[in-house]
Amino acid sequence: MPLDSFNRQINYLRVSITDHCNLRCVYCMPIRDLHFAPREELLTAAESETGVSAAAGVGYSKVRITGGEPTLRSDVVDIVRRIAGIDGIDDVAMTTNAILLPRWAEELRRAGLNRVNIHVDTLDPERIRRLMRFASVDEVWAGIEAAQNAGFDPIKINAVVVRDYNEGDVVELARLTLERDWHVRFIELMPLGGGECARLALSQYVPNTETRDRIAAVLGDPTPLPNVNPSDESRNYRLPGARGVIGFISPVSEPYCGTCNRMRLTADGKLHLCLLNDDEVDLKQTLRNGGGIESVQGILAEAVRRKPTGHRLDDGISTEDRGMFQIGG
Ligand code: SAM
């Protein structure tokens, strides 16, 4: 199992497979001046598979497919099938905005995808347009139903909380857990990419303590749940009488860097060492030079060695070179 220089066990690889998206959430992707990686720079399904096989060979066991919007890749099912079939990988999940799940959910499930996390910031038809721009509640809801019908369980919902956009909508999102065994998690805004999205994240940030109080004021005090997995970034609770779980992911107000177990592989083949830092190590050249699994494992080991201790948002430092859509969250 790869241990970094701070004795953290790095066994979770987040694999971004595209930087394209069918939405333009205000804190993630600007509307104009977007630059996407040229197609030939994206890792192919076979290259992603080799990267993950190499990682599995040194102890990684968990993979999350992300993007951009991963379901935009026409070979998304093939990618999942290849990764789910790798010895040592025992959990393959995906983060998605769900819009295309009616098309893909069954096939993804059959290909070996274990879980989906669905991103929706509000259930209000107008505010969703403002925040996630090209999304509609009906489309996301159809995606959630497709995920359920395909047997994904539990359904996890991720909502980013943005002041003056959706901070009041957290109550209706949390209410979903009363009747359903879903997990609804609230994520604090992070500034990435240095441009308009980062500026918005800084000015519209809502601490999760405020979100928790807002939910408790209407739905009652939530009871904390034991933390089953020490690397789970979410602090979980159950509302009175609820079937499901609410969770708070607080990278800004309560950083969890000390238990970080992640490495990120970008769609263009870079190992991104910490979400909120620009340091990267190139993996694509090694994959394309035909260096074989051992060379890839050498690069993975270097990336783990160079992984920073923690983020430095308090010092005003974050990722400048890439937006969230180019890393994958
Ligand atoms: N398109 C997919 C989706 O939206 O779930 C996968 C990629 S998206 C970049 C992954 C996650 O990052 C989503 O849950 C999204 O809400 C979150 N995210 C994007 N920008 C963020 C930001 N600036 N701060 C906090 N979370 C962010």
Ligand code: SF4
């Ligand atoms: Fe697309 Fe996900 Fe970014 Fe929204 S958060 S723009 S859905 S990549």
